[in-house]
Amino acid sequence: MHARKKIEIIVEAVRAEAVTLLLDRMGATGWTILPVLAGRGHQGIRRAGDPGGVDDNVLVLCITSAEVASRVLAAEGELLGARPAIVTLSDCQVLRADHF
Amino acid sequence: MHARKKIEIIVEAVRAEAVTLLLDRMGATGWTILPVLAGRGHQGIRRAGDPGGVDDNVLVLCITSAEVASRVLAAEGELLGARPAIVTLSDCQVLRADHF
Amino acid sequence: MHARKKIEIIVEAVRAEAVTLLLDRMGATGWTILPVLAGRGHQGIRRAGDPGGVDDNVLVLCITSAEVASRVLAAEGELLGARPAIVTLSDCQVLRADHF
Numbered sequence: 001m002h003a004r005k006k007i008e009i010i011v012e013a014v015r016a017e018a019v020t021l022l023l024d025r026m027g028a029t030g031w032t033i034l035p036v037l038a039g040r041g042h043q044g045i046r047r048a049g050d051p052g053g054v055d056d057n058v059l060v061l062c063i064t065s066a067e068v069a070s071r072v073l074a075a076e077g078e079l080l081g082a083r084p085a086i087v088t089l090s091d092c093q094v095l096r097a098d099h100f
Numbered sequence: 101m102h103a104r105k106k107i108e109i110i111v112e113a114v115r116a117e118a119v120t121l122l123l124d125r126m127g128a129t130g131w132t133i134l135p136v137l138a139g140r141g142h143q144g145i146r147r148a149g150d151p152g153g154v155d156d157n158v159l160v161l162c163i164t165s166a167e168v169a170s171r172v173l174a175a176e177g178e179l180l181g182a183r184p185a186i187v188t189l190s191d192c193q194v195l196r197a198d199h200f
Numbered sequence: 201m202h203a204r205k206k207i208e209i210i211v212e213a214v215r216a217e218a219v220t221l222l223l224d225r226m227g228a229t230g231w232t233i234l235p236v237l238a239g240r241g242h243q244g245i246r247r248a249g250d251p252g253g254v255d256d257n258v259l260v261l262c263i264t265s266a267e268v269a270s271r272v273l274a275a276e277g278e279l280l281g282a283r284p285a286i287v288t289l290s291d292c293q294v295l296r297a298d299h300f
Contacts, residue, residue, distance in 0.1 A: 001273065001289055008192075010132055020240065030241035030285070032210055034134060034234060034259065037158060040120065041130035042199065058237060059134065063286055073101065073195065080195070085130070086163055087195040089101055092208075095273065095280070095287040099242065108292075110232055134234060137258060140220065141230035142299065159234065173201065173295065180295070185230070186263055187295040189201055 001093035004100050005069035009060040009079075010036065010086040018082040019060050026071040027064075029100055034059040041085045057085060063092065063100050101193035104200050105169035109160040109179075110136065110186040118182040119160050126171040127164075129200055134159040141185045157185060163192065163200050201293035204300050205269035209260040209279075210236065210286040218282040219260050226271040227264075229300055234259040241285045257285060263292065263300050 036057040136157040236257040
């Protein structure tokens with residue numbers, strides 16, 4: 001197993017592409033988008049499918065090297081420009097080093 | 101980046117509100133609910149959309165301070181009262197300390 | 201709280217059963233499957249609901265002991281036979297030791 005970083009970003013679905021384009025540009029080899037049903041944050045409670053579902057959130061998951069993760073987080077201004085509800089970083093290990 | 105705790109709770113959808121109300125009351129600044137398609141646990145296999153979908157599960161994700169996480173886990177009786185399938189705690193880092 | 205391992209495997213939905221059967225056989229006491237909306241990896245971008253949705257991915261989540269996790273990862277050939285996009289391992293803690 002090989003040490004990598006996991007970045008998780010919860011963001012409005014309509015802004016997810018701004019996040020994935022940033023991940024691509026910073027050198028991430030991939031990312032995954034998971035649906036979100038509901039959430040509570042600074043802007044109150046939001047639920048998927050609310051009238052005007054532009055408020056739907058998604059979770060963008062990216063497994064990447066420490067170097068790429070640093071570059072993504074260093075682009076803080078651009079990242080926060082997508083107004084994410086949450087940006088977390090954690091440690092993980094991956095099976096195939098050549099994929100990340 | 102700032103150290104925080106990630107709590108993940110898999111629970112029946114109909115009991116998720118008991119969990120999020122507990123998180124709110126213990127001081128969490130937010131939470132996110134993700135859908136679950138299927139799972140196997142102590143009660144066998146369950147799939148979303150099964151007849152009588154009261155059995156549907158969701159994943160409640162909460163990023164919070166170590167202090168709030170301790171309070172949530174100390175309320176073990178109330179937490180387990182929602183009959184969660186899984187309660188996990190892990191370490192993470194967040195970009196904006198003021199949000200969690 | 202008790203130390204456990206979290207295995208996360210992103211795999212085509214049609215191959216998820218190969219993964220969960222492997223988890224079962226290696227001694228995991230349970231697993232959870234989350235839906236995936238979209239992803240980019242070695243094979244380009246894929247989105248849920250694309251024509252011929254056999255390409256839909258899911259995330260298989262398994263909380264287990266270090267021993268079971270080692271067995272799962274040691275079965276690397278069989279695991280990779282399901283052609284997962286991602287296999288990650290990370291540390292977590294659980295509330296009820298007897299469940300995992």
